[in-house]
Amino acid sequence: MARTAKILGLRRKRPAAESSSAMVTKEQAEHLVRAQRAKCVELLEQGFVHTEEHDEFDIDNEALHQLCELIEQEIFTRTGRVIGPRYRSAITGHKKALMERDNAVRVRVLQGQVSPQEFARMGPADLASDEQRRQDDEMRQYAMRQKIKAKVGDAVVSSIRDVKDGRERGHWGVTTSASAVDDF
Known part of the structure; x- marks a missing residue:
């Protein structure tokens, strides 16, 4: 039952x-x-x-x-x-x-x-459909570009992977984490 x-x-x-x-x-x-x-x-x-x-x-x-x-x-x-x-x-x-x-x-x-x-x-x-896949791919790429713009602003980045990995942070003067700043 x-x-x-x-x-x-x-x-x-x-x-x-x-x-x-x-x-x-x-x-x-x-x-x-x-x-x-x-x-x-x-x-x-x-x-x-x-x-x-x-x-x-x-x-x-x-x-x-x-x-x-x-x-x-x-x-x-x-x-x-x-x-x-x-x-x-x-x-x-x-x-x-x-x-x-x-x-x-x-x-x-x-x-x-x-x-x-x-x-x-x-x-x-x-x-x-093929058209829907193309539209989905375009939207994903657009979202990735917007996310990168939000992270780095107008700075020049050598590659997207550098931004994802966080290797470029030191170049822009970001060396401490937010949690370290909060401890003051």
């Missing part, structure tokens, strides 16, 4: 003696889990059907449903067989990746180059 409640993400609000009539039976809990998992399969199917490539690959609805069931099963297993935030986040992330027009991973799954299990194991970085 506790395992079933854990799968559903249920928590007790009252002591067990008070809520005996409000307890979820094992059959009810299993039915709820099956219903939620079926809804997640439908969400994945929407990601595939949303695009024009679905028609190009001439895949029938039954085969698509089986493909989405395999993906969902792997995600369910990978997230500890619990329908919780990790499971929902993984389903949502995979659906979004399938719905992106410029994402090549959807085409690779439909062509069979990526198995449903491999697709389900992909993380956010693997699911990102």
